[in-house]
Amino acid sequence: MIRLENVSKVYKGSVVALRDISTDIQKEEFVFLVGSSGSGKSTFIKMLLKEEEPSEGTIYVAGKDIGQLPRWRVPYLRRNIGCVFQDFKLLANKSVRENVAFALEVIGRPKHIINQRVPAIIELVGLTEKLNSLPHELSGGEQQRVCIARAMVNRPPILLADEPTGNLDPSTSADIMNLLERLNESGTTVLIATHDHAVVDRSRKRVIELDGGKLVRDQVRGVYGIG
Amino acid sequence: MALRVNYFVDETVSNLRRNVLLTLAAVSTVSISLLLLGVVMVGGEVLTKMVSSWEGKVELNVFLRDEATPEEVAAIKTQTTGMPEVEEVFFESKEQAFEEYKRMFKDSPAITENVDPNALPASYRIKLKDPNQAEPVASRLQGQPGVDEVQFGGEAMKRLLKFTGVVRTILVIAIVLTLGAAVLLIANTIRLGIYARRKEIGIMKLVGATNWFIRVPFIFEGTVQAALGALVASALIYAGKVFGLDRMQDAILFLPLTVSSGSIIRMFFTLLLIGIVIGVFGSTLALRRFLEV
């Protein structure tokens, strides 16, 4: 589903963010991308979305070399990848329902599809009660659920999450991880960048570890680290 | 497609309403910019009309000798009408000249009584296409058989023409400057509006909206704001005409200070077009930075 071949990323100013990374993530896998702050996790995710270009190497998403993708096709790549972030990125002046519907409206989905999918995905993340609430009326965990609903409402085969529990307390984090695991069980390939030990150790999933931009570990049923 | 148009219209209306303050700021900026431009355009029209009416009064007077033969008189007529610079040629006989003279001084019969009807010369009055050509045309006619004297405004007219030329140049510069100021002001307002919604644009990019889908609501909004701005500016200028110019015209009859309602309507459409063009280009340019990712 996602394959990197000898990928390096050097930002201008000669900051080396990733060095010669090769890895392969299968369809319907659940993978943690771990490493301390500055180890290159966000850069990894941004390159999958084509927000950043690799300096060297090739990236395949769903079998296609995304380096060959023309600019005008990039939006269509992104429609296949749901994204969740530490800071939620919700629109403050739109309700829960409107925030989720927005993701379908702006890719031109017809109203009847929106009216059918939005309540369904909001129910799946357990927020039916808060349908008309504004983001500031929600807890951090609830906001992250809205964010996940928005990422999944277009039913992408891939879900990327960059520090999804970074702003949440441990028990809320566990709830969010349960939700992500459920999405994975229903067929979504999930990649989570995190430096949250508890979350990783609890799940016992595949762990890819970065250190200073190098891939230093790839373990099938991993924990966060030895230390 | 119908559904998309629905989305764009909904989005435009709700954005304009949600950001009432921003919309107000944008519309007033557009209004002020276009008002400035409109005032210069209307002022330019009034001035141009005034200037051309002065220039239109510039004539050459070719006075004929009393002893000129009919052949000589006819030859001057043929020569002048044949000149490319000449618009029209009128003949004024001695009798017509005397009638005109009497009309001018009809309130002081003492002056006309003592004048011999034959004392005034016959003349050709020549209207030129371009008043600046008066001097060369005059010097060509001077000394022709049958011509006594050629009169044109001379120094005074040269000064008038220089003045009107300066007025025209200043007008062009003023229009260019106000247009430039309008472009900058409106572009800046657009940039502020887009900056205020950069988060929204970021999310749209992230979930895979195409650049056109992101652009269209901004262009719709820019168009609505431009239209409102042009309307406000034109209304203010119309008020200025009714309460300012028209009253001044009543007081100063000898200057053509009028602007027709028709030319205000024409100006409204010009301002509308300028506003929309600036809006569309401005938002496309300002969005470029946010659409790159």
Ligand SMILES: Nc1ncnc2c1ncn2[C@@H]1O[C@H](COP(=O)(O)OP(=O)(O)O)[C@@H](O)[C@H]1O
């Ligand atoms: N846009 C950028 N320009 C220059 N350097 C960057 C940029 N983004 C990230 N970096 C650098 O790249 C390295 C990896 O950053 P990042 O991928 O954000 O790591 P992580 O997400 O693991 O904390 C860091 O040294 C960071 O300073």
Ligand SMILES: [Mg+2]
């Ligand atoms: Mg990061």
